[in-house]
Amino acid sequence: LAGIGLGLVAAGGLWELLDRNAFYLNAVLYGVSFLIYRYGVTESRPGTPADMEREVGEIGAGGVTGVAHGFSLGRYREVLTSRSVWLLAPTWIAVNAFLGAWTSQSIFQLVDDRRPGFEDQLLMGGFAPIQVSIGLGISMVVFFAGLFYWGNRFKRYRRTTIMAIGIGGGLLMVAATVALNHSETWGVVARIALGLIAAGGLFVLAGATPAALGMLADISEEHPDDRGVIMGLYSVFLAVGQVIGSLTGGGAAEWMGVDGLLLVSAGLLVIALLPLRWLRGSEHLVGVGPAMSRPATG
Numbered sequence: 001l002a003g004i005g006l007g008l009v010a011a012g013g014l015w016e017l018l019d020r021n022a023f024y025l026n027a028v029l030y031g032v033s034f035l036i037y038r039y040g041v042t043e044s045r046p047g048t049p050a051d052m053e054r055e056v057g058e059i060g061a062g063g064v065t066g067v068a069h070g071f072s073l074g075r076y077r078e079v080l081t082s083r084s085v086w087l088l089a090p091t092w093i094a095v096n097a098f099l100g101a102w103t104s105q106s107i108f109q110l111v112d113d114r115r116p117g118f119e120d121q122l123l124m125g126g127f128a129p130i131q132v133s134i135g136l137g138i139s140m141v142v143f144f145a146g147l148f149y150w151g152n153r154f155k156r157y158r159r160t161t162i163m164a165i166g167i168g169g170g171l172l173m174v175a176a177t178v179a180l181n182h183s184e185t186w187g188v189v190a191r192i193a194l195g196l197i198a199a200g201g202l203f204v205l206a207g208a209t210p211a212a213l214g215m216l217a218d219i220s221e222e223h224p225d226d227r228g229v230i231m232g233l234y235s236v237f238l239a240v241g242q243v244i245g246s247l248t249g250g251g252a253a254e255w256m257g258v259d260g261l262l263l264v265s266a267g268l269l270v271i272a273l274l275p276l277r278w279l280r281g282s283e284h285l286v287g288v289g290p291a292m293s294r295p296a297t298g
Contacts, residue, residue, distance in 0.1 A: 004103055005140040011107065012133030079229045084222050087279055088215050089237055091163065094272035095208055096241025098170065098265055101249030104242075107132060109258050118257040123181045142199050146206025153207070154214060160280040162211035167273045169204025174266045176201060181258050208272075215279075 014022040079085055110132050114125040150162055157165075176198040183191050216234055220227040245268065252260030 002144075005136075005143070008103060008107070009133050009137045009140060012111075012129035012131070012136075015129045076229060079223060079226050079233070082223065084219055085230060085233070088212065088219060088234075090275040091272045091279065092212060092216070092234060093237050093241040093244070094268050095167075095212065096238045097245035097248070098268040098272070100242035100245030101261060101264055101268065102245075104246040105249040105253050105261055109253050109261060115257070120184065121181050121257050121259060122184045123177075124257045139199075139202060142202050143206045146203040147210060149203070150207030151210040154211075158280070159211045159215045159218070160276055162207045163215075164273065164276050166205050166208030166211065167269050167276075169201045169206075170208070170269045171201075171266060173198045173201025173205060174262050174269070178259070178262050181262070 011022070014025065018025075109124060110127045111129055112125040118124040150166070153162060176194050180191060180194040180198065183194060216230075220230045223230055245264075248264050248268075249261050252264040254260070256263065
């Protein structure tokens with residue numbers, strides 16, 4: 001998330017400075033990533049019993065076995081047939097689709113030339129790239145402040161409660177942005193108020209991220225031998241959500257402008273919210289072990 005946020009914030013300034021040549025920086029970043037992987041990560045080798053015990057604690061016995069004996073489809077099939085592994089998937093995909101829609105499509109709508117037929121939408125084009133970068137920078141500060149705040153509330157509230165509150169905050173943010181998008185005839189004070197409401201919704205929405213990651217950690221604890229498999233599976237779900245969000249958000253924005261992007265965003269958040277009742281009823285299946293303290297009841 002930090003990398004995506006930094007990229008979005010830097011995009012405006014880089015575009016102003018380098019125009020289309022800024023895209024070549026992607027190749028540089030990929031090259032740096034390759035060098036880190038090639039020279040900064042060492043292949044695991046057989047070690048002492050103490051090393052093996054440490055690795056089992058980090059990635060599970062199954063993960064160590066998988067590294068030692070290679071890829072096994074049987075282990076994946078066994079994990080995929082477990083009910084608890086799929087508990088979070090619908091909400092996880094929908095939330096990441098929401099993020100994917102905004103991170104991939106919002107900039108195009110804000111900086112594009114104002115298109116005929118969308119004159120009633122204040123946010124539909126006409127902004128300078130550096131203005132967008134400043135706005136995104138402020139949004140990132142609000143979002144990460146929300147991450148920090150809600151990440152320290154797990155002892156008081158259940159994970160599903162924080163996720164529901166976060167999704168509700170996202171819907172509030174969308175509603176405020178819809179109003180802001182149609183505030184061309186409104187005064188400056190009203191627009192500032194709507195911006196503050198949207199920022200508050202973003203702050204609350206940020207809580208859904210650590211709550212979902214906490215739930216994912218709980219799910220992986222139920223399968224200590226296959227934590228790597230589960231994390232890999234949910235990485236695929238994250239990518240699926242990003243692709244879905246980008247495709248649906250782009251199509252809706254082409255059709256209805258920023259209103260279309262906001263409509264898709266609201267729909268994705270509702271989809272993320274609906275499975276939470278079932279997920280909350282099944283929350284006892286994960287994260288409850290004999291060594292764990294009494295779970296939060298909020």
